[in-house]
Each structure stands twice: as C-alpha cells, then as structure tokens.
Amino acid sequence: MYQPPQFKSDDPGIASELMRANPLASLVSTDDEGFPFVSHLPLHLETSTDPGHPQMVLWGHCAKPNPHWRYLRARPKALVSFLGPHAYLSPTVYPDLARVPSWNYLAVQCAVQARLVEDPLAKDRLLKKLIGDHEPAYAEQWRGLGEEFAHKMLAGIVGFELQVTEVQCKLKLNQHRPESHAALKAMYSAGNEDQRELAAWMDRLGMGA
Numbered sequence: 024m025y026q027p028p029q030f031k032s033d034d035p036g037i038a039s040e041l042m043r044a045n046p047l048a049s050l051v052s053t054d055d056e057g058f059p060f061v062s063h064l065p066l067h068l069e070t071s072t073d074p075g076h077p078q079m080v081l082w083g084h085c086a087k088p089n090p091h092w093r094y095l096r097a098r099p100k101a102l103v104s105f106l107g108p109h110a111y112l113s114p115t116v117y118p119d120l121a122r123v124p125s126w127n128y129l130a131v132q133c134a135v136q137a138r139l140v141e142d143p144l145a146k147d148r149l150l151k152k153l154i155g156d157h158e159p160a161y162a163e164q165w166r167g168l169g170e171e172f173a174h175k176m177l178a179g180i181v182g183f184e185l186q187v188t189e190v191q192c193k194l195k196l197n198q199h200r201p202e203s204h205a206a207l208k209a210m211y212s213a214g215n216e217d218q219r220e221l222a223a224w225m226d227r228l229g230m231g232a
Contacts, residue, residue, distance in 0.1 A: 024132050024191055029199040031192070035070075038131045038192040039079070041107045042068045046156065050083070050185075052094050052101040052137075062091045066103065066185070067152040079187035081135065082149050084180045092181035095137040103185060105131040108220035112197060116206040127195050127221055134189040140182030143174065149182045196225055204230045 032038070042048075046065045054060040066083040081103060085091050095101060107129030114122035140149055154162050165173070197203050208230065211222035 024130070024193060026191060026193060030195045032194050034192070035078070035190065037194070038190050039068060039070055041129055041131050041192070042066075042081075042105050043156075045105050045107045048081075048083075049104040049106075050091065050101060051104065052091070052098060054090070054094055055097070060091060060094055062089060065153060065157070067149075067156055069152075079133070079190065081133070081185040081187065082140075082152050082182070083185070084140070084146065084149060084182040087179050087181055092139060092183065095183060096139055099137040101135050101137055101185070103133040103135050103187075105133075107131070108217040108224075110211065110214065110218045110221055112207070113210065116197075116203040116210060117200070118202055125197075127197060128193075129195070129221075129224065130193045132191045132193075133185075133187045135185035135187050138184045138186070140184055143177045146177045146180060146182045147173070150177075194224065194228065196221060196228065196230060198228065198230065201230075 046067070048064060048066045050062045050064055050066075051059055062085055064083045064085060066081040069080045069082070071078060071080075109126060109128035112125040112127050114120075114124055140146055150165070151162060154165065168176075197207060204225065208222055208225050211218040211225070214222075
C-alpha cells in the first residue's frame, strides 16, 4: 500500500495490536482467471520470537463452497488487509481555509504464504484458537455437541495457515500537520467510537493538544 514516511510504522507490536483488535480481515488472492478474489474472514494471530519459526502466523477458515481455498491451494501467495478505526477529517480543523477534506485511518497489510488445513483434528484446533479469541466459554458447548455433529461441521470448512512474509502498518493521523492537532483531537474526542479511538492514538503518538 502507499506508505508516506510520516504515516509509516515499523513497530511490530503496534501492527499485532491492530490485527488482534480488528480481526475481521480481507483475504485477497486471484481466481482462476487472474482476477482479484476477496473473502472477509476473522483471523487468529500468533506471534513468535523464535528465529527458527515464522514471526507471525494467521489462522482462519472458509466454508467449503467458497472457492477461495482452491485458489489458495493453486496460488499460495496472498494478501491480508486489516482496517482499524477510521474517520472523516474535516478541513475545519485547520486555522486557514485553503484546505480540503481527507480521511484518517489505521491499517495493517500482510503478504502471506498459505497452507491448507484439511485434517479434522487440525481444523478442530484451529477453531478453538478462534473460539478462544472471541468466546472462550463456547469451547465447552462445542465439545458437548457430539462427535457426529462436530465431524459434520468440520467437513463443511477448509482451514488455512497464513505465514506472514511481510508486514506494512500505516497510521494516518495527520501527523505532518501539527497546526491541526488540537482541533482534530477535540473533534475526535467528542465523536463516535472510531473517532474516540483515533483520539487515543493521537495521544499515544504524542499528538495530544
């Protein structure tokens, strides 16, 4: 993605935080005609500091009727995009009038190498990673549904492991326009949930009023 230096973050901790806080990702690869194909999926992130293993791995699955898994098998290299909080940027935050509207946002983009997960036990472990992220208490209910039902459900999905080969993290918060920061922070602090999150990030980046 386009990365002006004032918005680029090289901190893997910030990238991981945004990925975990905004797990519904866009998985992008190409179909058999070479056209981009997108699936919107919750993904589970695992990180490792072991130099002998991938630093970041994403786990997810899609329904078996979704052809995306076949595209990943044929062409394992893919792209994953996470969008964090975002909000309109009004030109009223500037002290002068010669300004135009824009949009602020936080985003992470990953190049990945896909490996399919088709073994039922491995798919069950994958599902438990996602359950642990979003509703740990459901794990007991899942175990109680019975082997036959679980087998049927697992047969209806294809899992995948996405080894992250490159990460890009973009924090677009008007960092290069300090004359706007006080008014922008006040506007976002009084706004909706996304705007309040962006105001908090402004504080983290030392952009507070």
